[in-house]
Amino acid sequence: MTHAPVLELDDVHVRIGGSHVLQGVSLTVAPTGVTALLGRNGVGKTTTLRAVVGLVPRTGSIRLAGDEIGRGRTPWVVRQGVGYVPEDREVFATLTVAENLRLACPDPEPERAALVHELFPELAERRKQRAGTLSGGQQQMVALARALLPPSRLLLIDEPTKGLAPRLVTEVAAALERVAQVTPVLLVEQNLPVVRRLAGDVVVLDAGRVVHTGRADELLADHGRTRELLGVGSRS
């Protein structure tokens, strides 16, 4: 069994307009489980994920299982096996649930299709419903299913519990726990109980730079350090 990181970022910079958003980010993502990317609002977490999939212009090295992907365009990067679930889901509102999924993967492997069905049985019932008419939680299921169906080597998931009711947060966290058994995940998440439940490793960003890496349980057990890095306590 290999322990080499599935994703390595080395000195990644992103400039958007006049802003130097990422200022030399270097991090690794473990080949199994969930690595959480944490930090206060506006420190570059979403930009880091968008840089990996090429949705923002970036410099530096980004390697997926040792292969350089940092100079590729978004569709190519995704086809190398990087699934992306954006913040705010971005489902195609005018397409049905089935069309959203078919767009992502017209012919999924049976195991992948079975996993999606196991995790989100509700989607089968709503397959003919327009995605724009779904609740926030159901849209999150579509977004996750869309990333799960193609054969991915890594999933980038951006704030999947944002704006969801507590019951749905628990459901989504349970789904992510199951997903991470199949595919490693780089997770941006503000909800620390969810991070505590899911994440093995954490990377903390501040002002576009990595300021902490380590085990999630160790960081969250240190309330002072958590407050210092994230601006919130870890007792919640």
Next chain:
Amino acid sequence: MSTFVLLLATGLGLGALYFLVASGLSLIYGLMGVLNFAHGAFLAAGAYAAWWAASGGLPGAGGDGWGFVLATAFGVVVGAAVGAGVELLLIRPLYRRHIEQVLVTVGLGLVGVALLRGIWGADPLPFPRPALASGVTTIGGAAIPNDRFVLLVAAVAVLLGLLALLRFTRIGLVIRAGVENRSMVEALGIEVRRTFTLVFAIGGAVAALGGVLGSVYLGSVSPGQGTSLLIFAFIVVVIGGLGSLTGSAVAAVVVGLVQQLANYYTASGVGDLSVVLLLALVLLVRPGGLSGRTA
């Protein structure tokens, strides 16, 4: 009564012609946000290519029967090739730079007219009129030229074909998703750029078909033909709702009928004015057009 029937048929035929030009514009704007002022050049290129083919330039092509079908197909292929070429060479390098794209397409439209003028002269050239379009059919006492029916059949076929493409094919699924959120389509691993080229090719092909049938309707082909039709096609696209095919189809019928009826029942030229007033009215009452879509 017979006059009214004739006016209706002529208005519908004109609307069909506007739709053939507008449908490509609508698709291109809907997916790519490009206001393609070179669309008239696609139309003219297709019309001149068909004229050239039917005039003996292409073996087997001619001014009637299957020869005319072949000439039309040649014009459509040339329109598609011009559309794809423009997207690849001029639009793609200006991806996300909308003002520059508009300037390039405006320039290309002017260059296209000048080029055709330079090669074939400024005067209209007589366009072949196949037997199918030459006769008349009497309905309600009105002798309606068959070319109106040819235009109507072509427009309905194009509308149904495009709707089927959008509804039942993967390309159509990508186009519909791309209209909504282009970046997210790419984030699913799909090359939207290829779809852009295809959409330009489809737009060019349909515009060329409009150019050929419009030339049959007018009896001639001229360098500025595309430009004058383009103005009304833009009006149709805006009234229908930018990016909406069915909206464009409805708007094309309304514009064609208003233009014809106003020209006949008031004075020649009032039809054009009425169409512009209709555009202003729709924009005031329903800024997103009939389909409710806004730019």
